[in-house]
Amino acid sequence: MIHFQLVSSSGTKFDSDVYEVLVPTQAGTIAVFEDHMPVIGAAAPGVLSVREKSSDSDDDMEHFAVSGGIVQIDGKTARFISDEVTTSDEVSEQEAQAALARAEELMASADTQALVNEARRSLHHHIAQLHVAKLRKRHHQ
Amino acid sequence: MAQTQLLNRRIRSVKNAKQITKAMEVVAASRMRRVQEAATKTRAYGEIADSIVRQISNTQEAKHHPFFRPSQNTAKLYIVFSSDRGLAGAFNSNIFNNSLRSFNEDKKTGRTSSVIVFGRKGARFFSRFEGVNLVGEYENLADAPDANVFAPVIDSVSNGFSGGQFGVVNIIYTEFVSTLSQSVRNLQLLPVPPVEDETTQKVIYELEPTNDAVLTEAMKLYLEAQLMRAKVDSSASEYAMRMLAMNSANRNASDLIEHLTLELNASRQASITQEMAEITGGANAVT
Numbered sequence: 001m002i003h004f005q006l007v008s009s010s011g012t013k014f015d016s017d018v019y020e021v022l023v024p025t026q027a028g029t030i031a032v033f034e035d036h037m038p039v040i041g042a043a044a045p046g047v048l049s050v051r052e053k054s055s056d057s058d059d060d061m062e063h064f065a066v067s068g069g070i071v072q073i074d075g076k077t078a079r080f081i082s083d084e085v086t087t088s089d090e091v092s093e094q095e096a097q098a099a100l101a102r103a104e105e106l107m108a109s110a111d112t113q114a115l116v117n118e119a120r121r122s123l124h125h126h127i128a129q130l131h132v133a134k135l136r137k138r139h140h141q
Numbered sequence: 142m143a144q145t146q147l148l149n150r151r152i153r154s155v156k157n158a159k160q161i162t163k164a165m166e167v168v169a170a171s172r173m174r175r176v177q178e179a180a181t182k183t184r185a186y187g188e189i190a191d192s193i194v195r196q197i198s199n200t201q202e203a204k205h206h207p208f209f210r211p212s213q214n215t216a217k218l219y220i221v222f223s224s225d226r227g228l229a230g231a232f233n234s235n236i237f238n239n240s241l242r243s244f245n246e247d248k249k250t251g252r253t254s255s256v257i258v259f260g261r262k263g264a265r266f267f268s269r270f271e272g273v274n275l276v277g278e279y280e281n282l283a284d285a286p287d288a289n290v291f292a293p294v295i296d297s298v299s300n301g302f303s304g305g306q307f308g309v310v311n312i313i314y315t316e317f318v319s320t321l322s323q324s325v326r327n328l329q330l331l332p333v334p335p336v337e338d339e340t341t342q343k344v345i346y347e348l349e350p351t352n353d354a355v356l357t358e359a360m361k362l363y364l365e366a367q368l369m370r371a372k373v374d375s376s377a378s379e380y381a382m383r384m385l386a387m388n389s390a391n392r393n394a395s396d397l398i399e400h401l402t403l404e405l406n407a408s409r410q411a412s413i414t415q416e417m418a419e420i421t422g423g424a425n426a427v428t
Contacts, residue, residue, distance in 0.1 A: 005189075
């Protein structure tokens, strides 16, 4: 087991011992287990998934939408810090769809490089949110 | 009679002022509690961001990065957190005094000072101040804003730092210790100050996917967390100081009302005594 902490600017979202964490990094998704080599990685906006027990199936995994951030892994602990983390309980498919439409509008109207970067990040985060909402819906069906 | 009317009018006006200060005290207290909760959450975020940057600063890659290496450039940028509104005791003047002390030290050592200021009061103060370059001003921020609110500031700080506009970045804000105690902090943000910490483990981390990508993302999170912590702590301190200021205004108003009421009673008693004397004098004259 590896101790996993997921912290956003609005508080700690997850803090427990887990079997596996799937982290979206800029070089692709990596799976983190106990005794993983020490890594500090730049994360990409996407879906972060947690398998609490080795016997849990993919449908039992807990999913979070993250807007990038940093992951620090040192064998026994893994910490993920991101400015925005959305749990699957916090988002519905309709809300995520509406937020995605707003982010697309923002992307179209952005006129400076900083705004374009922020809009792109927000767009990717909302795509991840929509994905998390769909995963949750599938899980409940 | 005229004196009694005047005193009545003054008592009424002090009572009205007291009602306002009482309401402001209650509002400040409830907002402070809300911001305090946000401060606890932001602190956890800030501490982790801090510890990750500390781990990165131990790596060889970071030692050559401009954000970690002491700079030859003497220009200094201050990010100052003031408030949008007044009536918060010495909140803003403490911040301004600390800033002025730093500007004077810079002047003595031949450094130039620039300022990015949060809050209307600070924007007004620094725009009138000569010898300091006001780079940016931000007003009407929420008490505990979203992290992306700071994106333009982080952008201008990173660009200015990499572009050589300034070699040191400091942050000046009021730290919330407790309801009764708040202190002004003046901390160096960039270059990241080296930490001689025995507890920092000497683990050698691999930076993935590239050193630059990790350093860029980590610095963004670090600056965001520091600005966020400073803003939330400043808001909590502002409300705590306003609450105390309004509480003492309330007490002063009560004292004043008591004093004026005594004066009013004396004046009314004097006029009654005078009327009685006049009646008795009149009756004596008739008999």
